[in-house]
Amino acid sequence: MDKRQELYAGKAKSVYATDDPDRLILHFRDDTSAFDGERMESLARKGKVNNRFNAFIMEKLQAAGIPTHYERLLSDTESVVKKLDMLPVECVIRNIAAGGLVKRLGVEEGSELAPPTFELFLKNDALHDPMINESLAETFGWATPEQLAEMKSLTYRVNDVLKQLFADGDLLLVDYKLEFGLFNGEIVLGDEFSPDGCRLWDAKTREKLDKDRFRQGLGGVIEAYEEVGRRIGVDFS
Numbered sequence: 347m348d349k350r351q352e353l354y355a356g357k358a359k360s361v362y363a364t365d366d367p368d369r370l371i372l373h374f375r376d377d378t379s380a381f382d383g384e385r386m387e388s389l390a391r392k393g394k395v396n397n398r399f400n401a402f403i404m405e406k407l408q409a410a411g412i413p414t415h416y417e418r419l420l421s422d423t424e425s426v427v428k429k430l431d432m433l434p435v436e437c438v439i440r441n442i443a444a445g446g447l448v449k450r451l452g453v454e455e456g457s458e459l460a461p462p463t464f465e466l467f468l469k470n471d472a473l474h475d476p477m478i479n480e481s482l483a484e485t486f487g488w489a490t491p492e493q494l495a496e497m498k499s500l501t502y503r504v505n506d507v508l509k510q511l512f513a514d515g516d517l518l519l520v521d522y523k524l525e526f527g528l529f530n531g532e533i534v535l536g537d538e539f540s541p542d543g544c545r546l547w548d549a550k551t552r553e554k555l556d557k558d559r560f561r562q563g564l565g566g567v568i569e570a571y572e573e574v575g576r577r578i579g580v581d582f583s
């Protein structure tokens with residue numbers, strides 16, 4: 347597969363065209379950002395760790411019948427994916443209160459959320475990804491009601507698969523964000539699933555083992571990602 351021009355450089359990944367019009371290459375860089383890019387740092391091994399982590403999770407989801415854009419690893423830091431027409435919304439499920447929910451509603455961090463909550467955000471850096479709802483998404487054409495229903499259903503199915511997977515590694519899946527796109531008209535999971543886009547706590551100690559270590563300046567960021575990966579069986583060799 348030929349790697350062609352860079353199409354887009356995000357805060358942690360770059361996207362390249364290929365000789366196949368329906369395939370892209372995702373390059374996971376070592377860059378880490380927080381607070382809408384206000385804090386940027388390069389963390390050794392991060393690109394490789396997240397590339398392998400994402401591949402492992404996407405394969406598990408695919409095996410569970412959830413359509414994803416992931417196809418194969420290309421190198422330590424690159425994966426081949428289907429080219430999706432991305433929808434500009436972020437889907438967030440929370441099993442335990444943390445982060446934005448705690449700030450917004452004043453609930454206690456760590457309280458269990460039953461049933462898990464589902465939130466929508468608009469992907470828009472300039473507006474700091476504001477929270478939206480189904481009505482706004484429909485009116486402004488960000489997604490149709492049918493697409494929203496499918497994204498919500500898939501996001502909950504991902505929760506069933508991943509909550510169990512992480513529980514088997516003595517980890518709590520606190521919350522996570524997913525992004526979807528269209529491939530031949532079908533809603534398909536895109537972007538990535540790594541500790542950059544979810545919260546994972548040790549089930550016993552509740553130690554944070556995700557990007558909050560970077561956001562909160564706790565250190566040991568990539569070591570924590572590697573620890574999570576080892577516990578669930580990701581091959582980082």
Ligand code: C5P
Nearest residue numbers: 444445446447521522523542543544545
């Ligand atoms: O900040 P907040 O608590 O709303 O984030 C919920 C979850 O979604 C967290 O796991 C966070 O890492 C993830 N998220 C993300 N990218 C965003 C917003 C949230 O990965 N732009």
